[in-house]
Amino acid sequence: MAVTGPAELLATWEAGLAQQAGGRALLLHRAARPEAGTDALLSVPIGERAADLFALRRALFGDRMQVKIDCADPDCGEAMEFDLDAGEMGARPRVPEGGLRVEEGEWAVRFRPPTPADLAAVSAAAVDAENAEDARRLLGARCALSALRGGRPATGEELARLPDPVLKRFAEAAEQADPAAEVVLNIACPECGTATPAELDIAAYLWTELDAWARDVLLDVHLLASAYGWSEPQILALSPLRRRYYLELCADA
Numbered sequence: 001m002a003v004t005g006p007a008e009l010l011a012t013w014e015a016g017l018a019q020q021a022g023g024r025a026l027l028l029h030r031a032a033r034p035e036a037g038t039d040a041l042l043s044v045p046i047g048e049r050a051a052d053l054f055a056l057r058r059a060l061f062g063d064r065m066q067v068k069i070d071c072a073d074p075d076c077g078e079a080m081e082f083d084l085d086a087g088e089m090g091a092r093p094r095v096p097e098g099g100l101r102v103e104e105g106e107w108a109v110r111f112r113p114p115t116p117a118d119l120a121a122v123s124a125a126a127v128d129a130e131n132a133e134d135a136r137r138l139l140g141a142r143c144a145l146s147a148l149r150g151g152r153p154a155t156g157e158e159l160a161r162l163p164d165p166v167l168k169r170f171a172e173a174a175e176q177a178d179p180a181a182e183v184v185l186n187i188a189c190p191e192c193g194t195a196t197p198a199e200l201d202i203a204a205y206l207w208t209e210l211d212a213w214a215r216d217v218l219l220d221v222h223l224l225a226s227a228y229g230w231s232e233p234q235i236l237a238l239s240p241l242r243r244r245y246y247l248e249l250c251a252d253a
Contacts, residue, residue: 010217058086066081118143122138
């Protein structure tokens with residue numbers, strides 16, 4: 001992967017300041033795939049986007065990822081810190097030809113894995129945690145490529161009301177085919193031994209890193225512009241090593 005330049009990364013960061021999580025994830029994905037259009041980015045499986053963001057993270061910040069969580073046991077609450085290898089994360093989806101085939105009772109359905117556009121549509125429909133059943137059904141209907149009920153094509157109304165056992169089988173098949181779509185780590189507390197689940201959202205993690213990086217770079221620009229009168233493009237054109245050397249000279253002056 002070609003590493004996006006600092007000026008482009010700063011533009012991505014600046015645009016993301018006014019966005020919510022979904023918009024920031026799209027901006028980061030565009031940085032990982034600058035040749036792809038918005039529609040194409042929103043149409044890839046969730047795990048495909050995660051794999052692209054893990055690759056972008058490795059290109060920008062290296063393999064080592066530091067994760068911090070607190071023990072889930074309220075009587076313990078131990079702060080835990082551990083490292084992950086980004087090179088081992090973000091498996092690409094393995095979708096069988098023809099989609100994910102689910103057979104349950106009188107139903108035979110072919111699904112595709114969920115995409116960012118699907119999740120956005122579910123969110124836009126104002127489906128919240130109290131209506132999780134509606135969310136699953138809406139997602140299932142959007143991802144269904146074809147559906148037979150009792151050997152005949154299902155109607156649109158039937159498709160919108162897929163039964164829970166079918167949706168459960170779809171969720172299981174999607175998780176197996178696209179494991180990077182949702183990465184949940186179970187961390188054993190070194191103090192009490194409690195297993196603490198921790199969801200790793202690579203888009204949120206990478207945005208936090210990009211935000212810290214951008215603020216550091218802008219501080220560098222400010223200091224070097226004040227000391228030498230250089231423009232922002234001139235300073236960003238310097239390699240990180242040369243920029244750091246000039247900053248050390250400024251501190252010694």
